[in-house]
Amino acid sequence: MNTVTIQTSMLKLKPKISAFTRLSTEVRQSSQWVKASGSSTTDDVNIEKLFVEKNVQKLLTDLTDIDLEHKVFRPRRTSIQQRSHFALMTDERLEKTRERMREEARRFLQFVPVKEPRQETVQTLAKDAELKDFDTSKFVFTDITFDATDQDRTVVVREPDGTLRTANPEEHDRMNRTYYQKPNRPVNPPPLFSDPYLQQALDKNEHEFVLDWSCWFYEPDDPAFVRLSQLIFDRINETNKFHVITSTRHFGSFVFYLALNDNIPKLLNYFGSFGRLSDCANLIRLQKAVKPDWRVTIAQGDSEEKIVKDFIKQNARFRDQIGDLLNFINNGKVKQDQDLEKQTFGVRERVGRMDRRKARITSANVRGVEGPLAELSEEYPVKVVKSEGSGERDAVEKKDEGRGKGRWRSRDQNSKEDKKKD
């Protein structure tokens, strides 16, 4: 059904609906971020409160490493062309500049807020039976007064059966996108966010692009956004492609999601395969902070190695999933992951050097098979205007009479020929 949208300033309606602000925290039975399949019962987990806790934020920040060249400041396609800048500096200055770039990168690694999705239920404001069948389409009324923000804007819908109700999250955000347009934020969600195309993009390791765009397009508490990011996180975990999301702003919510769902062994194994023991310990600390269990706690003075070893002891069921970590703990061997480097290099290569505009046809090979005529060069003789040999010269210039450049260059000779004819 098509929809008619009308913008109004609805000052009268506002006090009635203002109870529905986003900051209102309702007590929920189960969180959308916790999957029901887990063995433990999920009762009253306030994940928003958990996410902003000081120690959780600190652990997440520590777990997100900063890769300046290959991740944070990697070449991306922008909308305007830019020059490269070069600077000559001393070692000390270079170190200072790197440090400042790292500071800048930390701001680019701000986590996307982890929020419970907004309620899909709507509030019926009025039922006017006399308005029934006034039209075949819905009417959407949007508040576009100056002081209304995207979050608390009032949007109501008049159904064809005469019911006046508040808009659900999808309609609300769609109206925001309609009236407050931003670049790369079309009104309808792009096909990239649904499946055949999503999977194709993920096969090309474009996880960061999809997540970046989805957090630009959706609000963090949009049910569609929560669903989409969980889908991508699950696929990363299934296919062990952790390198695509490390050192991005989405790594925090990814790790938080895994820790909430008691699903960390694969990521632990990934850290272990690089020999990053402190990251392993931090991950285990995070999981125990998110899902506290009085039976297995970490003592104050525990070393990192002891934390990891205790975790392995307590979770014998993960033993077959963490082979690389065990190999590192027991034998001290680090897996050299070479295909990983290749993959990251591939990502850079694709955007970095986009054209190879280099002349491959030179005077040496212009006549041969490598020249513009390829195999046809055997059938047809190739004549070059700017030739080295004097024998060919006459033939070429006769052919080029009356053509732009050739005419100017060979004007003298032409005049000589004319004189001869006379």
Added chain:
Amino acid sequence: MLATGGSIARRLIHSSCRLACEGKTKEVPSPEEAGYAYNHVERKKGMYKPQHSIAEQISYMKSRAYAEAYKGLPIYRWYKRNIKGQSKLQPPPRLFCIDKHGRFNLNHACPVCRDEYLYFDYRNPSLIEQFLADGTDQPIDILKSGLCREQYTLLRAQLLKAREHGTITFGVEFRNFDYRQWYKSWTEEPGKPVERAGVRLQDIHPDPLVHFPTFKNDKNNDWDQWWIRHDKFAKKAK
């Protein structure tokens, strides 16, 4: 006259034919195997352009015939419009090379129209990428590309489609979140908002502070008195 009803209908029919063809034939032979890669027709005016599916196009762009024809360069690289004089002063691009009946309107068609396998499609991003300006997701100027207006419009449409389908990626704007807006208990101020490509080298690595005095050329002649008095009066005025 860019797209009349008839021509739109014709294109729709063709595109649906393409889709139907793809459904039927999964395996596409390479153009050399199929034996139709080379085209020796010199004068194409009044002839119909053959229709090929997108899978055929992709396999053609990977084939030896394509590599030999374009030598790994963008397809517009060696295209020269048939004009007299400087390229700066060239006339506006033509509206279309292929008319509403699907026939070539002229002998020297634009780089995309002239190749029987090529047409813009979001499923083949490598063709669209040839027409993007370096390091950006914007198409190059129409006069640089040598395309006719119709193909240039199709290029822009398919570029938009390719972006929305994720076949061509771009730098998405960075969204700065104010956590106080999203969490009740958060009290910390958000940092300065950042943007992609907003980091400039002179901010990160400022030039050393060298003080250059104001330029006063009339220093040691009679006119220097003017400046001295000027400074005095300027101060007074404050």
